[in-house]
Structures are given as structure tokens and as C-alpha cells.
Amino acid sequence: MLNIVIFGAPGSGKGTQSDKLIEHYNLFHISTGDVLRDNIKRGTELGKIAKGFIDQGQLVPDELIIDILAQVLDENKANASDGVIFDGFPRTIPQAEALEQLLADRGTKIDAVVGLEVPEDELIKRILLRGQMSGRSDDNEETARKRLDTYHNQTSPLKAYYEQQGKYRAINGLGSIDDIFELIKDSLDSL
Ligand code: AMP
Numbered sequence: 001m002l003n004i005v006i007f008g009a010p011g012s013g014k015g016t017q018s019d020k021l022i023e024h025y026n027l028f029h030i031s032t033g034d035v036l037r038d039n040i041k042r043g044t045e046l047g048k049i050a051k052g053f054i055d056q057g058q059l060v061p062d063e064l065i066i067d068i069l070a071q072v073l074d075e076n077k078a079n080a081s082d083g084v085i086f087d088g089f090p091r092t093i094p095q096a097e098a099l100e101q102l103l104a105d106r107g108t109k110i111d112a113v114v115g116l117e118v119p120e121d122e123l124i125k126r127i128l129l130r131g132q133m134s135g136r137s138d139d140n141e142e143t144a145r146k147r148l149d150t151y152h153n154q155t156s157p158l159k160a161y162y163e164q165q166g167k168y169r170a171i172n173g174l175g176s177i178d179d180i181f182e183l184i185k186d187s188l189d190s191l
Helices: 014-025 032-042 045-055 062-074 093-105 120-134 141-155 157-164 177-189
Strands: 004-008 028-031 084-087 112-117 168-172
Touching (some): 004 014, 014 084, 014 177, 028 062, 062 093, 168 177
Parallel strands (some): 004 112
């Protein structure tokens, strides 16, 4: 089993590198952002609640997102894979603590946290570029700046949290997609 958290600011390349990791290590992908966007598209109650937060660049409340994660884990779709990649989760310390408990209850744990480190001006550039293609309602400059503030205030403390556990692997997230993937593989091969 290889359970990985892919960690970083919005625009740091988490989704892109997740795609490559999934294929290379046969992992099951859990992206809380994708789950929320799917709920918005389907017009569910959860989607309606989530949209308000997402469009403001804020986090969806912990209780909601932890419930979603527990549900996805219980669907057991991950059984056919060699592990799970958590993309966009956890984003707060309470979420990280909940994840630890959810995994412990299932007899497993997080093995490594891959932190994609990218300078701020580059993040904004990437988010705006993605917005032109993805049409994501939160990929505009105003919401992007709010999302970065949210990241600094609520999510970035997780770096120290996972460093203390010896799980954080800092990856320079500037460069070509393939070069960054090589750095990630090198850092995971020691596991
Ligand atoms: P993402 O696709 O990971 O960039 O997520 C898009 C948006 O969904 C975020 O800006 C948050 O509003 C919401 N979201 C996704 N994952 C979480 C999470 N783990 N906790 C709270 N909100 C989340």
C-alpha cells in the first residue's frame, strides 16, 4: 500500500502530477475538489452549499468535507489499487487529524506528503491560464487571490505538521511536468 497526500497551493500542479502518479503507482485518486464540482454539476444539496464557499475562495466546512471523504473511502473503490492519492485534502489541521483516524480505523496510514513548492506570481499565472481552458468559476484573478490567502492562513500550517511526522517531501514545482514528476518519483522511491 502506498498512500500519498499531494500538497500545495492552488495552481501548484497537484492535479497534473496526480494523474502521473496514479498511472505509475496504480493509485486510486481522491480529489475533494472534483467531488464537490461533480455535486455542483448534478445540482445536489451538497453542491449548492459548496458552491457558495468555492466561489468565494473559501474552504467548505471541515465536517462536510470529512463526511465526504469517509463516504468515498467506504465505497471501497480503492480496493483494486495499490494505494490512494489524496489531492486537495487535507486542507486544515482538523482534516489532517480526521484523515489519520479514518485511515487508522481501516488499518492503514499516510506514507508521504508530496509538497509542490511554487512561487506566488507563478501560481496566479497558472490559475488564470487554466481558467481560460477549464472554465472553472473560481479560476479568475479575484477568487484566485482569495484562494491563495485561504491557503496561507488555513492550509500552509500542514507543512510543519507533516514535517514533524517526518512525512513531508519538498518538491520544486517549477519546471517541466516530466522533470517535476522525476523529482517526485526519486523522493518516493526511498519509501
Ligand atoms: P481544488 O479543486 O482542490 O482546488 O478545490 C476547489 C475548491 O473546493 C477549494 O477552493 C475549496 O473551496 C473546495 N475544497 C476542495 N477540497 C477541500 C477541502 N479539503 N476542504 C475544504 N474545501 C475544499
